[in-house]
Amino acid sequence: MRISVIGCGYLGAVHAAVLAHLGHDVVGIDVDPEKVAVLASGHTTFFEPGLAELLAAGTQSGRLRFSTDPAELAGAVVHFVCVGTPQRADSGLADLAAVDAAVAALLPRLASGDLVVGKSTVPVGTAASVLGRLRAAGSTARVVWNPEFLREGHAVGDTLRPDRLVYGVADEGSDDGAADVALLDEVYADLLRRGVPRVVTDLPTAELAKVAANSFLATKISFANAMAEVCEAAGGDAVALARTMAYDPRIGAQYLGVGLGFGGGCLPKDIRAFAATADELGVGRSVAFLHEVDEINDRCQDRAVELVGRAAGGLRGARVAVLGAAFKPESDDVRSSPALDLAVRIADEGADVVVTDPQALLRAQLVAPQLRYAVDAVEALTGADVVVLATEWQEYRSLDPAAVAAVVRRRCVVDTRNVWDLQQWQAAGFQAAALGRSAVRPGAGAARDAASEGGLAAPGG
Ligand code: UDX
Numbered sequence: 001m002r003i004s005v006i007g008c009g010y011l012g013a014v015h016a017a018v019l020a021h022l023g024h025d026v027v028g029i030d031v032d033p034e035k036v037a038v039l040a041s042g043h044t045t046f047f048e049p050g051l052a053e054l055l056a057a058g059t060q061s062g063r064l065r066f067s068t069d070p071a072e073l074a075g076a077v078v079h080f081v082c083v084g085t086p087q088r089a090d091s092g093l094a095d096l097a098a099v100d101a102a103v104a105a106l107l108p109r110l111a112s113g114d115l116v117v118g119k120s121t122v123p124v125g126t127a128a129s130v131l132g133r134l135r136a137a138g139s140t141a142r143v144v145w146n147p148e149f150l151r152e153g154h155a156v157g158d159t160l161r162p163d164r165l166v167y168g169v170a171d172e173g174s175d176d177g178a179a180d181v182a183l184l185d186e187v188y189a190d191l192l193r194r195g196v197p198r199v200v201t202d203l204p205t206a207e208l209a210k211v212a213a214n215s216f217l218a219t220k221i222s223f224a225n226a227m228a229e230v231c232e233a234a235g236g237d238a239v240a241l242a243r244t245m246a247y248d249p250r251i252g253a254q255y256l257g258v259g260l261g262f263g264g265g266c267l268p269k270d271i272r273a274f275a276a277t278a279d280e281l282g283v284g285r286s287v288a289f290l291h292e293v294d295e296i297n298d299r300c301q302d303r304a305v306e307l308v309g310r311a312a313g314g315l316r317g318a319r320v321a322v323l324g325a326a327f328k329p330e331s332d333d334v335r336s337s338p339a340l341d342l343a344v345r346i347a348d349e350g351a352d353v354v355v356t357d358p359q360a361l362l363r364a365q366l367v368a369p370q371l372r373y374a375v376d377a378v379e380a381l382t383g384a385d386v387v388v389l390a391t392e393w394q395e396y397r398s399l400d401p402a403a404v405a406a407v408v409r410r411r412c413v414v415d416t417r418n419v420w421d422l423q424q425w426q427a428a429g430f431q432a433a434a435l436g437r438s439a440v441r442p443g444a445g446a447a448r449d450a451a452s453e454g455g456l457a458a459p460g461g
Helices: 010-021 033-040 051-061 097-109 126-136 155-160 175-187 189-193 203-234 238-246 267-280 289-312 338-348 361-367 377-381 401-405 422-427
Strands: 002-006 025-029 064-067 078-081 115-118 142-145 165-169 198-202 319-323 352-356 386-389 412-415 431-434
Touching: 002 010, 002 097, 010 025, 010 051, 010 064, 010 078, 010 155, 033 051, 033 064, 051 064, 051 155, 078 097, 078 175, 097 115, 097 126, 115 126, 115 175, 126 142, 126 203, 142 175, 142 203, 165 175, 165 203, 175 189, 198 203, 203 238, 203 267, 203 289, 267 289, 289 338, 289 386, 289 412, 289 431, 319 338, 319 377, 338 352, 352 361, 352 377, 401 422, 422 431
Parallel strands: 002 025, 002 078, 025 064, 078 115, 115 142, 165 198, 319 352, 319 386, 386 412, 412 431
Antiparallel strands: 142 165
């Protein structure tokens, strides 16, 4: 099938490459000529495992093309709208300028029977207004909302093997609605044959499916981090506490990871946009808890700064190695990155911070040029007074305490992602602290233990 994908960022580039892999004839349209040139040559513009191979195969086969020319939209039967919907500068609401521009580019090129499929995360009601715009302009093209749930770092696998497909259709139950479903079923025939569940619903429910899921995930993470605050005050261990909960299948183990909190291009902005949209709908109170979720997430940073400060015995002049700048491993994305934000805050407090990351250094340098950067962990660690694990890349998870001990100035580590075995570090003579497992507030928890120093568990303890 001939398909267009409008917007070739994290979502669109992956979607276009996967659709070509599934055998469709795909053109990706983007306004950024540099991005289009890189993608058209079969390369990626960002780090995403498995994507480069798919892009190279797709462009070589001739089934995948990229262009800046909206005229290329004509002739495609299904048009996926995959543009970004960032947070507006003046409020929590989503900025829909790119969605509006995509619809404007499509309008003169839509044929009768074409299907416009929204994948971007949008405020509820957007699909209906897109449909209204098409009708006002005399187009009979149809609109479906088909939200995307892919995670960065796993985007190819999540697109090829999604947990579910959600179709929001207009006139559900009518012949037109059934035709929309049948056409989208053709696009995803391979996935459906493999048993991927499909939920057909109305437009608003499909739009809400994405923000509801992301809000739930953010809430789960903030719940775990709220328990971490309580554990720090009470002398408990938030990681062990989460483990006790995770054995209950009604709760589950995922997204209870205690640490620096959530970041990235989706969760933070999506919960704010959802709260702002709910306010506009007059149901702000229904999701008022999302403000609290956001605040708990922000406080993870405050607690981490405090913990690193106590580990360092004061941040001013301390040489701090920050391992990780990306918002999570397997990604070079630094948008709302808790790791990079932490590095900036520690530097603002007067520490001499050196940041390293296996993939995100270039992007981090653009966002935070005031920081010092090291090309690898050894360079960052050499001469450090405190080592802070901020993004849990595998290469940092598996660092050998003895090798680290050989290059640092002072043996002191802070794990803000709770992936290190602190006892191993302590056995190598390190003072080791972790968010949610070491008392942050003076006089609380482990700080009551005479053997601990500055909220840190004692070596060998
Ligand atoms: C998220 C959703 O998972 C995905 O379904 C949606 O389509 C887009 O938003 P993504 O932004 O790629 O995906 O990241 P995700 O893997 O969900 O992680 C988000 C943030 O939460 C990261 O900063 C991560 O480090 C953090 N996180 C995750 C935790 O702090 N604790 C956890 O237990 C899990």
